[in-house]
Amino acid sequence: MEKILVGLKRVVDYNVRVRVRSDGNGIETDGVKMSINPFDEIALEEALRIKERGEASEVIVVSIGPSEAQQQLRTGLAMGADRAILIESAEPVDPLSGARVFLELVNREQPGLVLLGKQAIDNDNNQAGQMLAAIWGCPQATFASKIDIQGSTATVTREVDIGLETIEIELPAVITTDLRLNEPRYVKLPDIMKAKKKPLDITPIADLGVEMASAYTNVAFDPPEQRTKGVMVQDVAGLVDALKDKGLI
Amino acid sequence: MLLDQLKTIVGDKGWVTDPEALEPFLSEWRDSFHGRAAIVVMPGSSGEVAAVVRACAASGTSIVPQGGNTGLCGGAIPDATGTQVLLSLSRMNRIRALSPADYSMVVEAGCVLADVQAAAAEVDRLFPLSLAAEGSCQIGGNLSTNAGGTNVVRYGTAREQVLGLEVVLANGDIWDGLRTLRKDTSGYDIRQLFIGAEGTLGIITAASLRLFPRPGTLQTALVAVRDPQAAVDLFAVLRGRLSDQVQAFELISDRAMRYVLKHIPDTRCVFAEASPWYVLLEFSTSAAGEAVEHELLQVIESGLAQDVVLAKNSREQQQMWRIRHSISEAQKREGASLKHDVSVPVGAVGEFIVAAEKAILQTFPGARVVAFGHVGDGNVHFNVSQAKSADASHFLQQRDAMASLVYDIVAKFGGSFSAEHGIGALKRDALREYRSETEIAVMRAVKKALDPHNVMNPGKVL
Ligand SMILES: Cc1cc2nc3c(=O)[nH]c(=O)nc-3n(C[C@H](O)[C@H](O)[C@H](O)COP(=O)(O)OP(=O)(O)OC[C@H]3O[C@@H](n4cnc5c(N)ncnc54)[C@H](O)[C@@H]3O)c2cc1C
Numbered sequence A: 001m002e003k004i005l006v007g008l009k010r011v012v013d014y015n016v017r018v019r020v021r022s023d024g025n026g027i028e029t030d031g032v033k034m035s036i037n038p039f040d041e042i043a044l045e046e047a048l049r050i051k052e053r054g055e056a057s058e059v060i061v062v063s064i065g066p067s068e069a070q071q072q073l074r075t076g077l078a079m080g081a082d083r084a085i086l087i088e089s090a091e092p093v094d095p096l097s098g099a100r101v102f103l104e105l106v107n108r109e110q111p112g113l114v115l116l117g118k119q120a121i122d123n124d125n126n127q128a129g130q131m132l133a134a135i136w137g138c139p140q141a142t143f144a145s146k147i148d149i150q151g152s153t154a155t156v157t158r159e160v161d162i163g164l165e166t167i168e169i170e171l172p173a174v175i176t177t178d179l180r181l182n183e184p185r186y187v188k189l190p191d192i193m194k195a196k197k198k199p200l201d202i203t204p205i206a207d208l209g210v211e212m213a214s215a216y217t218n219v220a221f222d223p224p225e226q227r228t229k230g231v232m233v234q235d236v237a238g239l240v241d242a243l244k245d246k247g248l249i
Numbered sequence B: 001m002l003l004d005q006l007k008t009i010v011g012d013k014g015w016v017t018d019p020e021a022l023e024p025f026l027s028e029w030r031d032s033f034h035g036r037a038a039i040v041v042m043p044g045s046s047g048e049v050a051a052v053v054r055a056c057a058a059s060g061t062s063i064v065p066q067g068g069n070t071g072l073c074g075g076a077i078p079d080a081t082g083t084q085v086l087l088s089l090s091r092m093n094r095i096r097a098l099s100p101a102d103y104s105m106v107v108e109a110g111c112v113l114a115d116v117q118a119a120a121a122e123v124d125r126l127f128p129l130s131l132a133a134e135g136s137c138q139i140g141g142n143l144s145t146n147a148g149g150t151n152v153v154r155y156g157t158a159r160e161q162v163l164g165l166e167v168v169l170a171n172g173d174i175w176d177g178l179r180t181l182r183k184d185t186s187g188y189d190i191r192q193l194f195i196g197a198e199g200t201l202g203i204i205t206a207a208s209l210r211l212f213p214r215p216g217t218l219q220t221a222l223v224a225v226r227d228p229q230a231a232v233d234l235f236a237v238l239r240g241r242l243s244d245q246v247q248a249f250e251l252i253s254d255r256a257m258r259y260v261l262k263h264i265p266d267t268r269c270v271f272a273e274a275s276p277w278y279v280l281l282e283f284s285t286s287a288a289g290e291a292v293e294h295e296l297l298q299v300i301e302s303g304l305a306q307d308v309v310l311a312k313n314s315r316e317q318q319q320m321w322r323i324r325h326s327i328s329e330a331q332k333r334e335g336a337s338l339k340h341d342v343s344v345p346v347g348a349v350g351e352f353i354v355a356a357e358k359a360i361l362q363t364f365p366g367a368r369v370v371a372f373g374h375v376g377d378g379n380v381h382f383n384v385s386q387a388k389s390a391d392a393s394h395f396l397q398q399r400d401a402m403a404s405l406v407y408d409i410v411a412k413f414g415g416s417f418s419a420e421h422g423i424g425a426l427k428r429d430a431l432r433e434y435r436s437e438t439e440i441a442v443m444r445a446v447k448k449a450l451d452p453h454n455v456m457n458p459g460k461v462l
Helices: A038-052 A067-079 A095-109 A128-136 A189-195 A236-245 B002-010 B019-026 B046-058 B113-122 B139-144 B228-245 B254-263 B289-301 B314-325 B327-332 B346-363 B392-396 B399-412 B428-434 B437-450
Strands: A003-007 A010-012 A034-036 A058-065 A083-088 A113-117 A140-150 A153-160 A163-170 A173-177 A200-204 B063-066 B085-088 B095-099 B104-108 B162-169 B174-177 B202-210 B217-225 B246-253 B277-285 B307-310 B341-343 B368-374 B379-385
Touching (some): A003 A038, A034 A038, A038 A058, A038 A113, A058 A067, A067 A083, A083 A095, A153 A173, B046 B085, B046 B202, B063 B139, B104 B113, B217 B228, B217 B289, B217 B314, B228 B277, B228 B289, B246 B254, B246 B314, B254 B277, B254 B368, B277 B314, B314 B327, B327 B379, B346 B379, B346 B399, B399 B428
Parallel strands (some): A003 A058, A058 A083, A113 A173, A140 A173
Antiparallel strands (some): A010 A034, A140 A153, B095 B104, B104 B202, B162 B174, B162 B202, B217 B277, B246 B368, B341 B379, B368 B379
16 A cells, blocks of 8 residues: 555643643643653554555654644654644544544545554543544444554454454555554654654644534533542451441442 | 550550561561561651650660661661660651642651652642652651662752751650751751661651752653763763753663563563663753754764663653663572662763773672663662572672772772662671771761660661
8 A cells, every 4th residue: 555644643641640720621731741642653653564564655644733733743753654744723623523634634645544543542532533434434443453454455453342353354444553552662863853854744724624513512621539548447347347337238 | 564665655556566567677678687676666656756765765775767668778677686676657657738839848757758759749849859669668768868869960869858857866855847948057957967867866757848840841761872981971961061951860781771671571672772881861841852852962973872762752751760760670580689889979980880890800700790870970889790600698798898899999989888878787897997087986976965875776877
């Protein structure tokens, strides 16, 4: 195949303890460490490995997000992507609109494969890949833990509740990645510097002509309830008493 | 009699006498020290500590304070007589005050270091002391050993984090010096005496600590360098250009790296090709991330560094730190080892490592030097693993001979045979040998003045 399109979302680093903004309208991102969504990084790593095996010739990374998402795209370029596209949107984009943006890019770029993370760790929606496959009218293989490409078919091992499922799909297709697919590579400083010279195209989201109707509105953001401190019980009888005390049994 | 008295003072929750339950308190992490004791008391308040001290002093019984028992020199382990009382601070683990506006907090001695860091982070402040044992060691132990760790290059040792102390003295008096002042010239600064005293002058029961603004985003990099001297030169260049942004600068030898990759699960190689030495570098960036990248590129171009990998997310940062923090654990799996926690002037680190390794190999053929440490502080953990074929106990018998060899070289460079782990029971002879009579005499005078009846952790330090 010629091209692989990979989505890279800018998210709060997984190790940061997120806080709700003081206006209650979202989470605090000022001065907070941001990274590539970990599943997306895995998707990019897989795309690069496919390319390195000679099964693709170009890896394009795409981010829909604020201007700062250029940082994540630059990291993607440093890992080895060939070029980057930022669809700039100051406002968060819901999964369906995101899928429509990707469809527009798919129509322009005609990739043989779109690799996305199974979900972004900010909203945990787990929807974009499935929606894109549906509106594109192409096969999908979600939660991939192994991907094998032979010509125009892909054999994908999926992590499902009952174990592993292996399916074969025709390309072009959408594949979403799970945690065990691979371990993304480290990036070396010289590659970071070289990545600064690779093409990064910025298009305001409004210029795409994509319908941005949001299917839902956010009503409220609340931090999870604080866990109360545990108590030590002496023995099983003590445990039973404690549970009874709380009216749990 | 004394035992009953002590039990009454500390209450039911506050003591252990069951031999099996005592065991973890009586031996050290590395297993190199074992002691005996009939009781461990765990007072719940400074008042109880004071009462315990008075009771012990009255009966002429000496006390060994213990924090997280992660010390490496036997300081927290009682002697073999079984007559000493072990006093554990672990129940005194309250945070008494936390003031983000004042950039200070007051904590009890038994607070685990990681909990103190977390409490500070909770109010958007930094408590910078950080070491591999931070999940177990306690503030009281950290201050009593004047612990160092990985952030010293920017924030200084434990001593520099202390604004005030509360100490139970040898006569049972409680000195409340929990001030949070930055400036205070009212007489002798007596808190300094207790810091690094390893429990020989009094029992620290609480401390007021200095907090810092949280640094901007932290970046972590692993740098491949040719030799320790290149690491020293690299440090000089980066410190000069980035000044306070350098937060950690840790040297790791290839052998240390290999042992970690071999023995520690979930570690992985950062560079495809091995380098003889590595530096783990951490620096804070504000908006200036780009500037740092530029400086780093320059050090590659000038040949000081061979290659640099920058962590692109916190997962990779943790992976890099895991390598550094696992060295001791990995080295354990390679057989017996002898460790030397030494410091030399920062500029001499490179020369020292080369000279000491050469001397070791001449005298102990086949021994494997595993050197790593905080180059930014001139602190080298110059550890030596037994030859692969050698007999472990025979190797360990050479402890003193090897130590003298290493310490003599350290002395030639104007260094210290004890950089951050303290003296404890382990290095008393070295203290007498490498410090002047005048210096020892002053230490003895201080000890005599504060603890005339030798109740506080006798047999340690002096
Ligand atoms: C894996 C590992 C890594 C380490 N890395 C570092 C490092 O990077 N830098 C470093 O400096 N050290 C390091 N250490 C050594 C050790 O963790 C430190 O010395 C630590 O500060 C000891 O704290 P603790 O609470 O465990 O003290 P303990 O071991 O319990 O006691 C140490 C000494 O302090 C005395 N003491 C303890 N609490 C009190 C008190 N409240 N009042 C008076 N005296 C007291 C004890 O009697 C003893 O003499 C490391 C240890 C391990 C196991």
